[in-house]
Amino acid sequence: MMNEGIERVSQIIPQMPAVEARLCRLMLMVGSSLEEELEFKLKPHKLNHSDFLTLMILYSRPDGSSTPGELCEFATQGATNMTRITNALVKRGLITRGASAEDRRRVLIRITAAGKRFVQKMLPPMFPRVSAMFADFSDADKRNLSRLLGKLAHNLDQLDPDTQP
Amino acid sequence: MMNEGIERVSQIIPQMPAVEARLCRLMLMVGSSLEEELEFKLKPHKLNHSDFLTLMILYSRPDGSSTPGELCEFATQGATNMTRITNALVKRGLITRGASAEDRRRVLIRITAAGKRFVQKMLPPMFPRVSAMFADFSDADKRNLSRLLGKLAHNLDQLDPDTQP
DNA sequence: ACATTTTACTTCATCAGTGAAATATGATTT
């Protein structure tokens, strides 16, 4: 369906890298499909992707803490957005916001005990669906997908800083 | 960096399908990275992803026409959004909106000559970057990625209709 | 020591996308 579309376009514009374009479309489709699935699983917990990611980053920290700036970087979010996310999570008592002692410009964000419990409770119900997604993947498949996605991610990173296409 | 995060989480919650969770994160990251790259390339043309996709669907049609409902389906957009997209593209003279003769509830959307020229002009400058993304991919790599993404897409489709996680 | 620059966040205004409900119009069924 989408294949015919690309096929027809590439007949009109033969210089098009059709195979690669098709892979892009596929990636975009699967990506947004997965995003949708994730948001769907998060909705009952009143979380969205960025909230969840932020919380998980904190959860995965040995000391359970970070700063807005660091969270922005790891969650690839703007500072503005991170302020909003932090506000929301603080209001729900999942994290705390406090001033740093050394550098008083900095804000220290820390996951609370309630936040940890929340993660431990909400995570396991997701597992079956995550497993189901890859149910028919062999170990080699998984390794391969991981390798190819890693490669693609790397290439995309190299690409980004460029100027106008 | 993200790997350590998942690693640490899976130490606390050992039932987690860690390999699969990692693949999900990778997919999401690459997907949004690619999306970003696409939007970046589209920005100079004052198009966003959905505008572009809609226009490309029309372009790839043998007769260059479709209906809002069909476009919603293929571009996976809500009707509200499609109306907005159509308005914008009509205003720019890239498509036309007209009544269908057979079924007068229907609206016929058709790409204009200007629209086709526009696509033919804006597409080629994207090719080098698309090719660069997959520059170090062997043919087998591409086939494999395509196959694995296809499989994943299929599994995600089977998953979706379910109830709350 | 003081002035400037940089860094770290926050606030505010704005915008794109979404979903639900209301409307209009035309087709189909009974």
Next chain:
DNA sequence: AAATCATATTTCACTGATGAAGTAAAATGT
């Protein structure tokens, strides 16, 4: 002919993301 269904648009309220400007603290230059 009336009720029902289908297609599309409009309006509205809301969420989430973003950019520009503002504030405060620390680092740096002179």
